[in-house]
Amino acid sequence: MADSLFEGLTEAQREAVAHVEGPILVLAGPGSGKTRVVTHRIAHMLRSGVYSSQIVALTFTNKAAQEMRSRVERLAPDSTVWVSTFHRFCARLLRAYSNLVGLEQNYTIYDTSDSLQILKRALQSEEISTSHATPEKVAKAISWAKNNMVLPERYEANSHNAISSIVRDVYPEYQRQLRAANAVDFDDMLMLVAQMLQENPELRAALDERFRYILVDEYQDTNLVQYLLVRSLSQQYPNLGVTGDPDQSIYGWRGANLNNILDFEKDFNQVKVVRLEQNFRSTPNILLVADQLISHNKRRKKKSLFTDASPGQPVRMLTYTTSHEEAQAIATRIAAQVAQGKRRPRDFAIFYRVNALSRAYEEALRQQGIPYMIVSGVEFYQRKEIKDVLAYAMLMNNPRDDVAFTRIVNTPTRGIGKSTILKLQVHALDQGISMMEAAREAGVIESLSKRAAVAVAKFVSLFDRLSLKINEPVEDILGAILEQTGYRAQYENSDDDDDVSRLENIDELLSAAREFDFQHPEDGTLERYLEDKALVNETDNFDADLDRVTLMTLHAAKGLEFPCVFMVAIEEGLLPHERSKDSDAQLEEERRLMFVGITRAQEELDLSTANQRDFRGRRMMTVPSTFLFELPREEMDFQAALPRMVSPASDWEDVHEIPPDDFSQIGESGDFSDQTPSNPPEPPTKMLITAAEMVTGPGSARPKSDPNQFHQSMAVLHPTYGLGKITSMSGEGAKRTATVQFVTGPQKKFVLAFSDLRPVSKT
DNA sequence: CTATCCTCGCTTTTT
DNA sequence: GCGAGGATAG
Numbered sequence: 001m002a003d004s005l006f007e008g009l010t011e012a013q014r015e016a017v018a019h020v021e022g023p024i025l026v027l028a029g030p031g032s033g034k035t036r037v038v039t040h041r042i043a044h045m046l047r048s049g050v051y052s053s054q055i056v057a058l059t060f061t062n063k064a065a066q067e068m069r070s071r072v073e074r075l076a077p078d079s080t081v082w083v084s085t086f087h088r089f090c091a092r093l094l095r096a097y098s099n100l101v102g103l104e105q106n107y108t109i110y111d112t113s114d115s116l117q118i119l120k121r122a123l124q125s126e127e128i129s130t131s132h133a134t135p136e137k138v139a140k141a142i143s144w145a146k147n148n149m150v151l152p153e154r155y156e157a158n159s160h161n162a163i164s165s166i167v168r169d170v171y172p173e174y175q176r177q178l179r180a181a182n183a184v185d186f187d188d189m190l191m192l193v194a195q196m197l198q199e200n201p202e203l204r205a206a207l208d209e210r211f212r213y214i215l216v217d218e219y220q221d222t223n224l225v226q227y228l229l230v231r232s233l234s235q236q237y238p239n240l241g242v243t244g245d246p247d248q249s250i251y252g253w254r255g256a257n258l259n260n261i262l263d264f265e266k267d268f269n270q271v272k273v274v275r276l277e278q279n280f281r282s283t284p285n286i287l288l289v290a291d292q293l294i295s296h297n298k299r300r301k302k303k304s305l306f307t308d309a310s311p312g313q314p315v316r317m318l319t320y321t322t323s324h325e326e327a328q329a330i331a332t333r334i335a336a337q338v339a340q341g342k343r344r345p346r347d348f349a350i351f352y353r354v355n356a357l358s359r360a361y362e363e364a365l366r367q368q369g370i371p372y373m374i375v376s377g378v379e380f381y382q383r384k385e386i387k388d389v390l391a392y393a394m395l396m397n398n399p400r401d402d403v404a405f406t407r408i409v410n411t412p413t414r415g416i417g418k419s420t421i422l423k424l425q426v427h428a429l430d431q432g433i434s435m436m437e438a439a440r441e442a443g444v445i446e447s448l449s450k451r452a453a454v455a456v457a458k459f460v461s462l463f464d465r466l467s468l469k470i471n472e473p474v475e476d477i478l479g480a481i482l483e484q485t486g487y488r489a490q491y492e493n494s495d496d497d498d499d500v501s502r503l504e505n506i507d508e509l510l511s512a513a514r515e516f517d518f519q520h521p522e523d524g525t526l527e528r529y530l531e532d533k534a535l536v537n538e539t540d541n542f543d544a545d546l547d548r549v550t551l552m553t554l555h556a557a558k559g560l561e562f563p564c565v566f567m568v569a570i571e572e573g574l575l576p577h578e579r580s581k582d583s584d585a586q587l588e589e590e591r592r593l594m595f596v597g598i599t600r601a602q603e604e605l606d607l608s609t610a611n612q613r614d615f616r617g618r619r620m621m622t623v624p625s626t627f628l629f630e631l632p633r634e635e636m637d638f639q640a641a642l643p644r645m646v647s648p649a650s651d652w653e654d655v656h657e658i659p660p661d662d663f664s665q666i667g668e669s670g671d672f673s674d675q676t677p678s679n680p681p682e683p684p685t686k687m688l689i690t691a692a693e694m695v696t697g698p699g700s701a702r703p704k705s706d707p708n709q710f711h712q713s714m715a716v717l718h719p720t721y722g723l724g725k726i727t728s729m730s731g732e733g734a735k736r737t738a739t740v741q742f743v744t745g746p747q748k749k750f751v752l753a754f755s756d757l758r759p760v761s762k763t
Numbered sequence: 764c765t766a767t768c769c770t771c772g773c774t775t776t777t778t
Numbered sequence: 779g780c781g782a783g784g785a786t787a788g
Contacts, residue, residue: 617780
């Protein structure tokens with residue numbers, strides 16, 4: 001039946017879609033329609049008589065899962081195919097079979113910072129000195145072990161590595177304390193399920209049968225545990241379909257093992273291999289550059305990428321004298337194209353290797369009045385007030401959760417100080433009980449003063465009162481926490497802007513809880529709600545609908561595409577990064593990173609370097625990346641970015657040599673803009689003028705503003721952050737401060753008398 | 764206990 | 779150059 005599922009597909013794509021039984025490896029080059037193939041394949045399986053309950057599709061991120069789910073739904077509206085992240089899949093299995101791995105069904109999922117608390121405690125109780133290794137480093141090493149299925153008792157220290165001996169000593173205790181708290185860390189979720197399947201052959205066989213068809217997306221990013229997991233569920237029914245591209249594996253540093261995809265054909269019998277090599281995204285010129293670069297990697301599977309698109313413009317390679325000029329030139333180019341109506345801001349993206357580089361481009365864009373957004377992975381931190389409130393809920397759900405207990409026993413303050421908490425902890429450890437249980441025995445703990453014991457007893461009764469509500473709707477539970485603990489009260493009636501915003505965040509949490517209750521009329525348990533909270537990251541801050549230039553790291557760019565891409569700072573030490581240069585494997589990963597960046601571009605691609613770069617507050621001479629010498633230079637457009645540059649490609653190797661007089665520029669003082677020949681950018685057309693445009697020139701001595709002219713909700717301008725709005729104010733006279741929410745994202749607090757804030761006139 | 768000072772160190776990031 | 783986290787003072 002040549003049905004609609006195959007319409008418009010290439011030969012290779014059809015081949016993959018048509019495959020139902022047995023293992024299949026789909027090697028999907030960039031822009032080759034991979035998701036389309038996977039979703040159509042699922043739909044085809046369903047039409048071929050496979051029950052949707054027998055299929056599970058695993059992804060890494062919630063975003064990918066969501067995307068796949070909605071696309072499957074479109075093709076097969078009433079199917080109940082389970083599309084899930086690895087972690088959520090494992091979370092469910094752990095709930096069902098918790099007893100097999102020493103957990104209770106209501107176990108807690110610790111995030112990275114919670115786990116770190118446990119680790120610090122474990123380091124303390126084992127009396128291990130961390131003077132030569134931070135807890136963070138130890139945590140990383142433990143995570144590595146867990147990703148590689150190394151159980152605590154099997155861990156062996158490496159004599160060359162100081163951290164590994166610490167890990168050997170602390171890993172078992174860390175794991176004990178997690179189990180004592182009835183908690184798991186993220187890595188446990190996968191490792192424990194894998195362990196459970198190894199130790200319980202009947203269960204493994206049953207689940208293998210239940211999940212007869214398993215699909216794994218981004219297979220090149222799987223680690224050993226994930227590999228063991230899917231392999232053990234594909235024994236009697238080896239219908240494992242994996243999709244990925246070894247050339248786009250950029251997460252080796254967090255445990256991804258390239259061997260999984262490279263050896264897939266060895267791991268299973270009669271593997272069907274389909275290569276998706278036709279690219280539907282980029283021009284041949286861009287593809288050629290990508291292909292030449294990646295051909296320098298050894299550990300890969302060769303693919304020949306091709307496209308039907310017309311050649312398009314050559315890829316440009318630009319060398320600037322300074323990073324400042326690089327940023328200016330990019331911003332000017334974008335401004336000009338937008339002004340001409342040729343492109344919109346959202347058509348452009350700027351990619352860099354490290355977040356710390358973003359500033360220069362931000363500033364240049366701001367000066368040009370171009371709207372932009374930064375997609376950054378660092379703003380992930382959880383807000384304190386949210387974590388506090390949820391900690392109460394977590395403790396209700398799992399009273400053994402010592403991290404939650406420690407967090408809220410004195411929040412808001414109720415006279416239970418550090419030493420009291422420590423005494424409770426010691427008592428708990430002695431008796432082999434949880435801190436909550438220890439708190440119940442406060443009256444008989446000798447070391448505790450009468451006063452402390454009373455404070456603790458009061459807390460316990462408060463907690464018990466709250467716990468009565470555990471089966472009520474989540475919104476009611478959180479509401480009760482906020483009222484009965486006095487948590488809300490401590491922030492109410494406060495003028496402080498931080499407190500105001502805390503209350504706003506709390507209200508948002510409540511309305512999200514209401515939404516959860518609404519969405520889960522049947523299974524809206526607190527347990528379920530907390531699992532959602534633990535496994536979903538709400539800061540999905542990339543909104544493709546906004547008409548803004550996108551700034552992001554190369555890692556963040558994976559999976560996206562833009563008509564016009566600028567890849568910047570392609571210099572030794574940055575790309576490849578200096579910390580990646582000691583091994584070939586890491587160097588190849590850096591090359592893949594560049595490959596990923598290049599292949600995001602649909603029509604235009606600019607690669608650039610600067611001879612001098614301002615970075616981390618210092619000015620440094622740079623060396624162009626070795627990767628640049630691996631590109632098809634004859635096919636590219638080498639441009640002198642500035643009058644001073646040597647332009648022809650033949651002289652290009654000389655460009656990075658520093659003319660003697662250039663050293664005069666190296667110094668700690670002085671603004672670049674003084675030295676650069678000023679070629680003022682074309683002023684953008686009127687419709688483009690944003691607030692930043694109105695800022696007076698850099699460094700001009702402007703009198704500070706009178707604090708009294710500011711008021712709540714006023715639009716203001718800052719020379720660095722651009723346009724913003726005053727969300728709240730506090731203090732008086734010289735100490736009067738304003739909190740400003742900037743349109744570019746950040747929220748900052750200013751002492752008005754000393755700030756460079758200016759009101760925006762309404763004219 | 765909390766505010767502020769100072770030191771350190773510094774890829775990439777999801778769950 | 780900047781922010782997190784520890785130390786110290788009030």
